[in-house]
Amino acid sequence: MNELVIMHDQQAVTTSLKVAEVFGKRHDHILRDISNLRKDIPNFGEMFLEGTEPDSYGRNRKMFYMNRDGFTLLAMGFTGQKAMSFKLKYIEAFNAMERQLVAKQDSYMIADPIERAKRWIEEQKALKETQKQLEIAKPKVLFADSVSSSETTILIGVLAKIIKQNGIEYLTVEGKPKPMGQNNFFKWLRENGYLISRKGDSWNTPTQKAMDMGLFEVKESTTLNPDGSVRITKTTKVTGKGQQYFINKLLGENAA
Structure with a gap:
């Protein structure tokens, strides 16, 4: 819930x-x-x-x-x-x-002009201080975000967005730096042995190595087809441990 x-x-x-x-x-x-x-x-x-x-x-x-x-x-x-x-x-x-x-009402929503000006000044000071601290402690922020996102399993595409939002703009795919995004992240996971790259029913599902590491969970759901047959759908989700693992690993690669 x-x-x-x-x-x-x-x-x-x-x-x-x-x-x-x-x-x-x-x-x-x-x-x-x-x-x-x-x-x-x-x-x-x-x-x-x-x-x-x-x-x-x-x-x-x-x-x-x-x-x-x-x-x-x-x-x-x-x-x-x-x-x-x-x-x-x-x-x-x-x-x-x-x-x-x-x-958390923004300053522009306050009717009184004096109070609005005071709030705007406070917001600008807080914003500058926050930006300063983020630059100083960027690795710590990345790790903290990974911890907070680890409270539940998430889709691989969602993790790609989280990683990009946390400042990792590129990852190495096919030997070249490629923009961080869900498609390139899937490629990176396949190239590095975390997802199965063989085309077929198991494509993009976790490898045994990744499952043994506790990085993913696979959830199955059944769908009733119009002809009465049942289709089984497998959804791969990243565990909390996996979220921490991939963010820290990519952070290390980008720092190298």
């Missing part, structure tokens, strides 16, 4: 992927329900924003961000005692996130 609500474009939102996970529903069914709402809601765009998120193979898949109003409309049809419990937790998560937003 971690991170039910996140910040996106300075707004408290959740995602269709998280709703599907928490309520135990198929994501394509959630997308279908959102699509049905689009037909009936004139201000659909104020509550739902289409986006993409990489799957375990680094391929972008369609998803939606939604604010509290969008979630409320979507979740109206979810029934049962368990569903009600999840709805209440979501509402509290939205409330908590919005309380944080109010507490």
